[in-house]
Amino acid sequence: MAWKKIINRPDDFVDELTEALLLAHPDRLAPASTDRRALVRADAPLPGKVAIVTGGGSGHLPLFLGYVGHGLATGVAVGNVFSSPSAQQVAAATRASHGGAGVLYLYGNYGGDIYNFDLAADMVAPEGIATATVLGTDDILSAPAGKESSRRGVAGLFFAYKTAGAAAQNGCDLEQVRAVAQRTVDATRTMGVGLSPTILPAAGEATFSLDDGEMEVGIGIHGEPGSHRGPLESADEITDRFLAEILTELDPAPGDRVAVLVNGLGATPLEELYLIYRRVHQVLGRRGVLIHRHYIGEFATSLEMAGASLSIVRLDEELADLLDAPAASPFFSQGQVAPTASSAPEPTDAPLAASPTPATAPPVRRTGTPSRLRAALLEILTHLPAHAEELRALDAALGDGDLGITVSAGAEAVRSILLELPEDAHAADILTVSGTAFASANPSTFAALVGSGLMAAGAETTDGDVDVAGAARITDAVTRRIQERGGAQPGDKTLVDVLLPVHQALAGASDTLTPAQAAALAADTAQRAVTDTAHLASARGRAAWVGQRSVGERDPGSVAVLRFIETVRTHLS
Numbered sequence: 001m002a003w004k005k006i007i008n009r010p011d012d013f014v015d016e017l018t019e020a021l022l023l024a025h026p027d028r029l030a031p032a033s034t035d036r037r038a039l040v041r042a043d044a045p046l047p048g049k050v051a052i053v054t055g056g057g058s059g060h061l062p063l064f065l066g067y068v069g070h071g072l073a074t075g076v077a078v079g080n081v082f083s084s085p086s087a088q089q090v091a092a093a094t095r096a097s098h099g100g101a102g103v104l105y106l107y108g109n110y111g112g113d114i115y116n117f118d119l120a121a122d123m124v125a126p127e128g129i130a131t132a133t134v135l136g137t138d139d140i141l142s143a144p145a146g147k148e149s150s151r152r153g154v155a156g157l158f159f160a161y162k163t164a165g166a167a168a169q170n171g172c173d174l175e176q177v178r179a180v181a182q183r184t185v186d187a188t189r190t191m192g193v194g195l196s197p198t199i200l201p202a203a204g205e206a207t208f209s210l211d212d213g214e215m216e217v218g219i220g221i222h223g224e225p226g227s228h229r230g231p232l233e234s235a236d237e238i239t240d241r242f243l244a245e246i247l248t249e250l251d252p253a254p255g256d257r258v259a260v261l262v263n264g265l266g267a268t269p270l271e272e273l274y275l276i277y278r279r280v281h282q283v284l285g286r287r288g289v290l291i292h293r294h295y296i297g298e299f300a301t302s303l304e305m306a307g308a309s310l311s312i313v314r315l316d317e318e319l320a321d322l323l324d325a326p327a328a329s330p331f332f333s334q335g336q337v338a339p340t341a342s343s344a345p346e347p348t349d350a351p352l353a354a355s356p357t358p359a360t361a362p363p364v365r366r367t368g369t370p371s372r373l374r375a376a377l378l379e380i381l382t383h384l385p386a387h388a389e390e391l392r393a394l395d396a397a398l399g400d401g402d403l404g405i406t407v408s409a410g411a412e413a414v415r416s417i418l419l420e421l422p423e424d425a426h427a428a429d430i431l432t433v434s435g436t437a438f439a440s441a442n443p444s445t446f447a448a449l450v451g452s453g454l455m456a457a458g459a460e461t462t463d464g465d466v467d468v469a470g471a472a473r474i475t476d477a478v479t480r481r482i483q484e485r486g487g488a489q490p491g492d493k494t495l496v497d498v499l500l501p502v503h504q505a506l507a508g509a510s511d512t513l514t515p516a517q518a519a520a521l522a523a524d525t526a527q528r529a530v531t532d533t534a535h536l537a538s539a540r541g542r543a544a545w546v547g548q549r550s551v552g553e554r555d556p557g558s559v560a561v562l563r564f565i566e567t568v569r570t571h572l573s
Contacts, residue, residue, distance in 0.1 A: 014080055019036060052104045054076050063300040064107075066331030074099075094120060094124050104168070160188070190312075192219050194215065194306070215231070240279065258289055259292050265308060416437070431457045446560070449485055494557060495561050
């Protein structure tokens with residue numbers, strides 16, 4: 001079936017969305033960056049109050065963007081669809097939100113988000129802005145009991161916004177707000193089911209497929225595969241599946257209080273969500289568990305995905321009081337909240353500022369000799385977008401399907417900035433600006449890790465240009481930084497399983513091979529690594545959430561590295 005969306009140019013989708021929100025809600029929201037990817041409450045900063053900054057990829061409204069307001073988050077940084085915001089965008093939201101009492105970072109447990117929020121914390125620390133972090137980890141089927149810290153954050157993050165936001169509004173200090181958010185996360189469990197896929201505007205392809213009459217239990221909000229696929233069940237049967245898992249872990253006793261959130265994923269009628277709530281109310285009532293509050297509607301979506309999720313949080317006295325507190329944002333309202341004293345400018349008919357100007361190259365060292373590295377990259381990077389569809393399909397099987405976009409956008413961004421460099425630019429500066437451009441083009445886990453690796457290689461490079469030995473050293477530096485930031489080890493089925501043997505092969509033969517021979521050796525080594533690791537279960541990142549279903553699938557990031565090395569071989573031969 002042909003996909004249909006009411007959009008303009010796919011590449012403008014997110015920028016037009018944030019522009020629309022600012023035009024529609026000038027009394028509630030204000031921009032915190034020229035690209036409008038960082039937004040804050042219109043009355044931010046709040047002097048003496050702890051600020052809460054959240055963020056993540058677009059495509060999940062009202063998640064992230066929709067929970068900026070009184071008694072909720074103070075600021076948000078938003079990336080492209082299903083992709084992380086950049087560290088610069090997070091830092092902008094942090095600075096504009098900070099009222100002098102510190103900032104809590106509260107967002108979902110996704111690798112790219114973690115990397116960019118951590119980097120933002122490093123950026124604002126010298127400015128005297130204290131930060132703390134709490135990650136949403138409520139998706140019960142994304143990791144087994146005992147590994148709760150590895151679970152992804154989904155709709156249950158709403159409860160943490162609500163309780164932590166109320167604590168901050170009440171004047172609690174940073175550690176107290178952090179503790180409230182963490183207790184809420186620890187007491188929340190979510191489980192979802194998908195009935196039809198979502199389609200990324202820029203890709204125009206479904207992130208997964210389901211046969212007629214099928215459902216996917218444990219689906220992620222980026223379309224990540226769940227734990228079970230089978231025939232569509234009734235509303236009561238689906239709800240009973242949810243409750244069997246959630247109540248086993250939360251184990252509420254008779255008389256305990258909980259809050260219930262029945263969430264639509266974007267294309268599910270409200271009537272169907274109420275059928276789920278009906279069953280939840282019946283089952284909890286029979287157990288003697290008291291529903292203190294219930295929320296039914298769309299709280300964390302995945303564009304047009306059909307399906308639903310159920311979140312339950314077990315409440316103590318303090319959390320119940322904080323959940324009851326008034327709150328107001330453009331997408332959520334509870335209780336009576338005084339009108340916001342907006343400091344935002346009045347909206348006009350003129351368009352808001354355009355997307356950020358692409359980063360320009362900083363001053364670089366010059367060697368006096370045309371750079372072979374720069375020339376090779378300018379040629380090689382023109383060919384990488386040709387692999388976008390293959391990488392999208394591989395990533396859709398194990399993750400969220402955006403790797404093709406990430407590699408294409410990164411290649412184009414790096415090529416653009418390299419064209420600004422002089423022909424004799426020093427290799428260290430070529431690597432540094434390439435890493436920055438790649439990480440910023442479409443912020444995601446892969447982009448952040450590879451970009452960080454290139455920047456680390458630039459910091460260690462002393463030679464003005466790159467030979468075979470230099471390529472071995474660069475590969476080593478990139479690999480070490482990726483392991484340091486991402487935590488991957490050999491056998492985890494990540495790009496590290498390709499980079500390590502390639503480094504070893506290059507280091508062992510750098511004195512005897514021509515560049516063309518070295519590239520051929522590296523390509524053959526990378527191909528074997530991709531093939532040899534396909535039988536493994538993925539152990540890091542989003543791919544790890546699909547467990548044994550990753551066995552037999554090639555790792556998308558590893559294939560991206562392979563395609564790059566193969567292109568180098570073609571260029572040098």
